Amino acid sequence: MIHHLLTPSLLQSLSLIHIFKGLIMTVARFAPSPTGYLHIGGLRTALFSWLWAKKMGGKFLLRIEDTDMARNSQEALVAIIEAFEWVGMDYDGEVIYQSQRFDIYNQYIVRLLEESKAYKCYMSKEELDALRESQMKAGERPRYDGKYRDFDGTPPLGVEPVIRIKAPQEGRIIFRDGVKGEIDIAADEVDDFVIARADGSPTYNFVVAIDDALMGVTDVIRGDDHLYNTPKQIVVYNALGFALPNFYHVAMINNEQGKKLSKRDGATDVMEYQKLGYLPEALLNFLVRLGWSYGDQEIFSVEELQTIFEPKSLSKSSSNYNLDKLLWLNAHYIKNKTNAELAQLLHPFGIDIREHDERELLLDATKERGKTLVELAEQIMMILKAPESYDEKAVKKGFKADSKETLLDFITMLEGWDKALHLPCDYHNVLEHFVATKEIGFGKIGQPLRIALLGSMTGSSLDEIMAIIGTKETADRVKRAIALL
RNA sequence: GACCCUUUCAUCUAGUGGCCAAGGAUGCUGCGUUUUCAUCGCAGUCACAGAGGUUCAAAUCCUCUAAGGGUCGCCA
Structure with missing residues (x-):
């Protein structure tokens, strides 16, 4: 009879484990000594503790190990909190200072x-x-x-x-x-x-x-x-x-050569990663996979980690810092941001396109080309600002003797176009029509045009660039290139 | 020097005696997509530190060796 009464959900709520968990809550902690900034290795340990506490529905406490009075623990705490806030980590209760105990x-x-x-x-x-x-x-x-x-x-x-x-x-x-x-x-x-x-x-x-x-x-x-x-x-x-x-x-994190991570290896301060244009989700994803694994999975959201992280699958051996992988992850997270989010994130990097008319187009055209926000900002600047110089190799290779004439013909056609030009496909039509009537290969116009618009052989598609900067700016840049080259 | 820990592709790692002539990811190389670059897709490249054992069977267990790391403070 009893068997019938004990449904699985009832069993769960009555189970010993449940009661046990209620009695003994997991309490993890992060206890840094005040060094003035949060080290990347410290962040990883803090992350592991924090995730474990979250997963167990427990608490994560912060304690400053400042028994050595010579160092300023207040300043260090500010740095730690700043880093925690940036990556979205929090702690429970009051910060404990050993110097006060x-x-x-x-x-x-x-x-x-x-x-x-x-x-x-x-x-x-x-x-x-x-x-x-x-x-x-x-x-x-x-x-x-x-x-x-x-x-x-x-x-x-x-x-x-x-x-x-x-x-x-x-x-x-x-x-x-x-x-x-x-x-x-x-x-x-x-x-x-x-x-x-x-x-x-x-x-x-x-x-x-x-x-x-x-x-x-x-x-x-x-x-x-x-x-x-x-x-x-x-x-x-x-x-x-x-x-x-x-x-x-x-186990520790070593540098790419397998030696102890030191300041000489570049960014050891968590906040440097912000300045270098990394996304916190990329940094955390990178760090969590350094010494921890979950089958073959590589991409983890913080929310997911909070439900699956277990310290028992932590690696026993030390791991090497691997910039390529961080970059790959960062590119991945940039690509998956909405344009509105990216516009916001780009603001501290000297690019304010939050209210830009062509914000969507601009970011669609560039977000797959930047591994960091810094690179993305550069890509955007290249489109937004007329080139100040022209890449020598590109000019040599792509700007031929007859290029000026071709370009001139092209802007004549562009300026005389009788339909409205707004979208990339509108410009695409012009380009196609131009190539067809002139009976030339695409490279004849594509390469010099790209050099005129961007100063470089590489970058976003021409349709998109022209749609963003408009007919007039396109013509201006072409004329300028013709005059200078 | 003593004690402790570690050791799978270049790197991060999967692997808990047979599913492993070792899987995934990054990187690199090539191909495809793209008017360029990037993205993306596909393919290739590349490893069980070494030697002995135990076992029908070992990357997985044991022993030794080697290499790397950590610790030996009235620092944290």
């Missing part, structure tokens, strides 16, 4: 000290350096030797102590990484690391663990340069009795 961290330091899970270490920097050096020489991994771990004597004078946490001295630290699989490290590889500096300020690996736990972060997606920090953070989680989140360590 020192009292919280201090409470935990006091607690660990009281529980003797942490201790004061009086080792001087010189002593520490010497220790490391001798360990290196002995072929060991350099690490603090635990000298003050169980110290109860008289502390040396003149040394402000740091606070170190007691890391396990034997056994293994094992955790499951959602990308790399099981990570297994000997516990003694992790030394008693510093959780508070001599001036009392807390350190990175300590505050990250605390904040992630306090913010309820369930899924930590970050670059795999943090892989080795994870066991340290696990030590903190364990000492404080916090539940571990899921970790996903994403």
Whole structure:
């Protein structure tokens, strides 16, 4: 009987998974350190986290890792928000600044000290350096030797102590990484690391663990340069009795030569892509496919990604930045924009054709010829403005001795045309009629005309160009070319 | 130096023991469409890092080697 009552939809709404999801919401986060701009690699990690949170119906939080007070975190935040806005990403709740949470961290330091899970270490920097050096020489991994771990004597004078946490001295630290699989490290590889500096300020690996736990972060997606920090953070989680989140360590992006991406490789700041004429949807599509895949699919809208993204299909190995593919994607997204959208997007690139009479024609004639908005703007300018110079090679090849006469004959026919000339097909008729009556090949008029109108051998179709600029401007440009060439 | 991670076409990747003499995409080359260029369509080019094992069967599992990367801070 019960079977009949439990319809699939009823089952779904009653299912354990549903209830479970309601209890434990996915909380992802992006936690950049304030560098002043958002790095392209950072955007990708943020994107992965954001998509995952969206897909799970969870939250995506933003936290600024500014325990190092020297850098201006406010300025950095503005840059990050600007980039987020440009690509259409958002975050939930208030931005958290670690610099404003020192009292919280201090409470935990006091607690660990009281529980003797942490201790004061009086080792001087010189002593520490010497220790490391001798360990290196002995072929060991350099690490603090635990000298003050169980110290109860008289502390040396003149040394402000740091606070170190007691890391396990034997056994293994094992955790499951959602990308790399099981990570297994000997516990003694992790030394008693510093959780508070001599001036009392807390350190990175300590505050990250605390904040992630306090913010309820369930899924930590970050670059795999943090892989080795994870066991340290696990030590903190364990000492404080916090539940571990899921970790996903994403492999890095290298440059086209396979080396670490640096400023020398060109655009690393997300906002540079805007200036270079890339569309945010192209950038995101490009980045998401760098280290992540979904079968054979290449083109993804953000909306679709929000329903299909899974960090488990993240790649384990690093990937190379590939400009050709970005360009291809950008061209794809430009082609698929409406002309009204393009006119709007072009405005910051010095082209205002939002109210232009021939806006539709102009963009139809050019949008397949620009891989970036910058290139598209150039294409449009070529049509809108009479050429200031004529490409030498083109003239040599396409502007022959008899070209001037042919052109003159053509504009005579054009100006004497008895029907109205508006559409590309109207001009097409003139051109066809001209070629037919003169009994010449199309190249005889096509090439010189193109050079006269654009100054170049390549570009949009002549019909379209003439329809956009009109009969008078066509004639003017032809006359000018005849005079100059 | 120690520890950890990675390794499929030039590049991004599919691939979880037989469907793989390895698929898609970008790039490149050619052809077609186009009065040019571009777009588009079609075709071609190109890879399992190497060596051993396990198995009837290995890109897929194991071992070693090599190469690349990361980490070893009172930076994050």
